[in-house]
Amino acid sequence: MSNLFAVEVDAVTREIDTGTHVVKILKGISFQIPHGEFVAIMGASGSGKSTLLGLLAGLDAPSSGRILLDSVDITHLDEDSMARVRGTKIGFVFQSYQLIPTLTAEENVLLPHELTAASGDGMARARQLLDQVGLLDRASHYPVQLSGGEQQRVALARAFMTQPPILLADEPTGNLDTANGRIVLDLLIKLNRDERTTLVMVTHDKELATYADRVITLRDGMLVSDERKAA
8 A cells, every 4th residue: 555545445345234134335346546636436326336435435434445545544443533534634525515504605614624623824715715616705695595506616615625635526516407517517626636636526427427537437336447538
């Protein structure tokens, strides 16, 4: 294992014992993602892609194998240690935005800075990010006052707040119409490049995946293809 990689997945399995039989969700997945790469993970429903993203986020543990994020082995971390890794290593963008309704756009973006007690001027950073996603003039608005596209742009700004080395995105345009989805995707790619973040995006949208540097495809819990975009 090497610090050349932002994400390392080594022979990972995930099984669930129902009491009557064992359901094998992931069946020995292995891959490595270099720092700064944009990877799309694709697959039909039931392929295991959401389970894999949950494992990368430390929300679940593999049944066997191991996972390293930015050279930190998260496979057997306790919850407190994993929470620290999430606070310093990982940003999240969800399909359903996950903004806190009682906080303004600016306060939502600032939240990771406050939760991690990060150094530096958090307010200046939050306003810079809101400006980058074109919403500085909406900083004092609450989520209910924002469109779906605007809410997802706030969520993008929040994800980059602590400059995480790794960003995990779960169907980030899934709840948006085509026009807003394209705006969010363009911003996600631009922020990814500007911030030099490693981006791992789960999607079922083949068109969305064409923007990635690399596409990993799962089927029935197995990695069936791993293709890089031609130079």
